[in-house]
Amino acid sequence: MGQRKKAAVLSVLLVIGSIVSLAMNGIQAGLDFTGGVQVEVGYEQTADLEKIRSQLSDAGFSPVVQHYGAETEVIIRMQENAQVLPIDPLTEKPKTVNDYVEETLRADGDALEIKQFQVIGSVIGEELRDDGGIGMLAALAIVMIYVAIRFQLKFSLGAVAALIHDVVIVLGFFSVFKLEFDLTVLAAVLAVIGYSLNDTIVVSDRIRENFRLLRKASPVDVINESLTQTLGRTLITSLTTLLVLAALYFVGGEMIHNFSIALIVGVLVGTYSSIYVAANILLAMHIDREDLMPTQKEGELVDDLP
Incomplete structure (x- = not known):
């Protein structure tokens, strides 16, 4: 977390660059969307x-x-x-x-x-494009609700911000390099959402646990310790996934090149965002152990957390 400010600047630059490219160049839609x-x-x-x-x-x-x-x-x-x-x-x-x-x-x-x-037909292509966009937004909404119920609203906002960060950068990558975006790439983007969410939930679970165990530590120290404890697992998972994706890219044939590229970029960005983006959002919202304590009802005594 000592590098969180530099990471925040990098994330902002990447997201802004992606949005600018998408606004100026758009995305080279495949036949699935254009007809x-x-x-x-x-x-x-x-x-x-x-x-x-x-x-x-x-x-x-x-x-x-x-x-x-x-x-x-x-x-x-x-x-x-x-x-x-x-x-x-x-x-x-x-x-x-x-x-x-x-x-x-x-x-x-x-x-x-x-x-x-x-x-x-172009009409079918437009329907596929619209349905794909709606599916992506629905996935983000469901993720936000799930994380809010399992953890807390601040964790939910951090997780969704990390997912949006990942999706925008992947789309920006395809826009900058003018790669064709079809249904297989859309499927890859949705897979990136699931992959990044998995890492973010693992980190969030450890942060919640450490807030209860490390009572005297500051939020920055708690998050830093949590990330350190999960870093090895995160990097090993990402590395093994990238090895499989590299095999798909080099020997899987031209038909799935863009699918593989989208996943490779998504895994790299998703690994980065699960370490820095979601945690940075939590600190920006001043997460504290009180946010994770059970709500005390009137007339009820709440035992101290272990």
Whole structure:
């Protein structure tokens, strides 16, 4: 806790930087939220991703092309743009996106199979985006109620402040580096909320216990001792989690790269916030052992805390 003021300045700078980036650059929403076309293609030979991107770009699309499982399996995501569709000379009507994409990919004689063609409407994308935002807010509200009931309102405010701190910084990271934000990343953000909350509750439980045991210690000393006692557990948990996430990132395939990145950033920030942010909020609200004493009813004697 001797470094809490420096940590507070760092947190404020990171949050402000994230908010500024989100306001100026926004988030590069994926097709799950914006709507568009998703095509799964199977090739007989190893697929050349650069060639596929070039073919679709020349046809007027702006594709995102990735391997999907094996090197012969490809998933293509792109916005549906009716303006690029040529006229079919037989029907004298614009070709469908499905036909035009398949025709473009077969133009060089490549042997391939369109395994799945999915069009995600913009209305559905907006609903997914809104539902995801509501789900995140609901998670924070439930966390606040749970911590308030289990501990005390000041602990609840500190925990929620730490969670908001983590979520904003993860979103800011994706905004600064212009990484695609889709449903898998949203799931990662919600997982970060759960991970960070778990650490915060462990620390809060130790703080409550030490307030009752260390009667003559100041709040700063109590919190400092509590954090020191839980620091080893926090760091070991974070390290083992990061090892798994690193494995997911390097060998899990391109489809879950952004999911892994969101969790890696979230675990790092969540570990930091469980040590500094929540505890700093408690000290800023002048937490004391009286806040954790049971309420005395009129005419009732309350035994001294052990």
